[in-house]
Amino acid sequence: MRILHTSDWHLGRQLHRTPLLAEQRAFLEHLLDTVQNENVEAVVVAGDVFDRAIPPLDAIDQFKWILEELAGLQVPLIMISGNHDSPRRLGVNARLIEHAGIHLRTSVEDCARPVVLQDEHGPVAFYGLPYLEPGLVQTQLGAEHASHHAVLSAAMDQVRADLAARPSGTRSVVLAHAFVTGADTSPDSERDITAGGVPSVSASVFAGVDYVALGHLHRCQKISERIRYSGSPLAYSFSEADYRKAMWLVDLGSGTALTARKLLCPVPRPMRQVTGALQDMMTSADYAQYETCWLHVTLTDPDRPHMAMERLHERFPHTLKLSFAHEHQIDGQSYRSRVQGRTDHEIALGFLHHVTGIPATRAEQDLLQEGLEKVRTEAAAREAN
Incomplete structure (x- = not known):
């Protein structure tokens, strides 16, 4: 079965007050093209569909559009809620839209209720573990402690129990929204989920599963051959400026056979961090390459130039952030x-x-x-x- 793994769309997010609806739409169109060109049989979205619990209407419109398009292609979609989403809002009418092949998993009760799809090798059970806030779900899951490790372990125990009761040879995919130990973070882009003093969980929590599609961290990365983050489709902070965004195209074969290929996402507008004196930046040909980029500019002038941002916008209209190298320094470190x-x-x-x-x-x-x-x-x- 060919699976497209993505996550952390953050529909409705802004970049330093700049709307990203057009850029997010470009990604969703790319996703649809990939589904058709790569003969994808299932799309999984590992949480943070929206950027906040009550998303703006234009973000909801984009969400509605992509669901309709995937339903029209008759490609199943399995999606979980992340720590930015409102589980109840995202999951409204979930049982109803399952008839269109759209499977939303947003509640604790659904952790061990898989979406079962078939291919030529037999059944594949997709389990969706939404973001589990330890203090809210500990009792419901019967976890020993109010920590991320404890509640995810309890949820995975339920998954393994359900999987054990299914026909021999049933392959398994788990969607989860968590911070797994050893993964790389993106400062300023991801919301802290610390609980119990420890925000991360061990990869061993997911033992016994054929593939784990992770969300929450914004860098595309591999924890192991069977545990991966797709990352966000766009850079949502300048800390991500140097990282290419991607999705994983995963092929589950017979038995335990698995291969995965990284598919790069489009870059609607490059993001760069540039340092220099204002006059140099306004006149030097060395900076011409940045004229169409989203920029974080750090000026090195000894004094703050008058109307610096306004002047920068004359040549670099997409400058979003301005810093001054000589200010806010304490012991040589900002x-x-x-x-x-x-x-x-x-x-x-x-x-x-x-x-x-x-x-x-x-x-x-x-x-x-x-x-x-x-x-x-x-x-x-x-x-x-």
Whole structure:
């Protein structure tokens, strides 16, 4: 069975207040072309379909359009909700639209209810594990702890139990939205999902499955031959400027045979980070290559130039972000670079140490972690509703 694995569409997202609807539409058209040209038999989307729980209407229109197009091609679609989605909103009418080959998995109850498709080698069971907020689903899943590892392990136990009861030779695909240990992140692009002090889960959680289609992290990457992230189809922050976006074309053969091929996504507009003095950038031919790019410009002028952004737009109309190399430097290192890659808990502890002059005690660290997780859980519960 030939499967197209994608994720993290983030429909409705903006890039520094610039709408990306046209660029997202270009990707979806590319996806449809790929489905037809590569004879895809199933499309899987591993979460974060929308960028926020209540998406704008034009994003909903794009979503409606792609579902209609795939249904018209009679290509099954299996999709889960991610941490940016509202499970209840995304999953509305899910049972009804299954008749059109659109399979949405957005609730805990559906983790062990697979979509079963057939090919010449027999059945393939697709299990959709939506983003599981530990504090909300621990009891429902019977997990030992309110952590990502514990709730995903409990969900996978249900998957394996269901799979064991199916005919011998049934192949399996799991869709999950999680941060798997060893994967590369994209700073400024992905929302922190820390719970229980640990945001990641071990790849061993998914043992016994033929293929795991992951979402959440925005870089296309391979955890193992059978566990992969497709990443987002577009770069959603300048931290992703140097990474090509892609999808995985996965072929499940008979038995345990599997091959996967990376398919590059179109680049509607290149994204670059450029450093230099304003006058040089406005006049030098060396910068001509950036005139049509989305830009993050860092100016090296010793003083802040007057109307710098307005002047940059004269030559580089797609400049989205402007920084100044001589400003906001502390001990030779910017605040942004000092906190990059750190969790909210670590940043807050660093601030507390800076203000009080003494490190937080273990009790204070635990109390702060409890408070952060309570806030995040309450926010997730509001979005889920």
